[in-house]
Amino acid sequence: MTDVAAGAQTRSKTITWQDPLPTARLGATMTGFEYMTAIAEGRVPAPPIAAHFGLRWEHIGHGEVVAVAEPDESLYNPIGMVHGGVAATLLDSVVGCAVHTTLPAGVGYSSVELKVSYLRAIHAGRGEIRATGRVVKEGSRIAFAEGEIRDAEGKLLATASGTCVITR
Template structure:
């Protein structure tokens, strides 16, 4: 591995997070919509993954959520653009949280699948990304959600569909 020369900028990043068990316990005490609204309002600490990728929950309504993210170098893959795992994490979070807003108190869900389609590369110059998750079906045992990742000019970056299994906790 090459050591940086005297004129290269060494980049560092420190991530801190709150106890995820406290956040999860807070979810059990509320309806899904109340819980996701509390996350967006900062009344409940965000899950560690949100802090890790520097995403933020921008808005919440029944069956729909919006996340935002500023692309940064720490999101990059080896070819100099945002790693597909970051796209997928945003899309999965938006789809899953949209489903979560539909849950009654005492119910839970887990993702059964996530199908992602990558359409454009993202770099730090792309600007703010928004990721909107929307529930398209909510049944007794499963829910379906779509997610769209767009840049600040409204260009579609990626899409996903997700199937979630619903259960009582």
């Protein structure tokens, strides 16, 4: 063990969530907009991934969603910044959930492609980050959406374009 590692303080993080399967089954009986609104309002539990990132839904609209998170150092990569996979996951979430808000009850979606561009590093302790997803084109089998993440000052951190398959 190096001297730096020997002097490092151990930290821990506790994450709690509810069984996601009953919630997902309930969601299948609602339109995507109704389901996402119910999650945002706390009437149904958020998926477990939200607990990992401290994610909360700030806005749910038809074809557009906004999520807010405040990353902490438990999400750091080996070079001292939030791992790019966190940004990709947040972008995949808002892109997919934007598509979800356009779907009728009983219809699902799955990401089939996500292209992420990382523009600035994300660091803990610099305030909330805001991820926005919006549908660009919705078809009967495929939907296209875009996403972006901005920091507390409005600086653009990452962008994404995604494709979702619609499952009936």
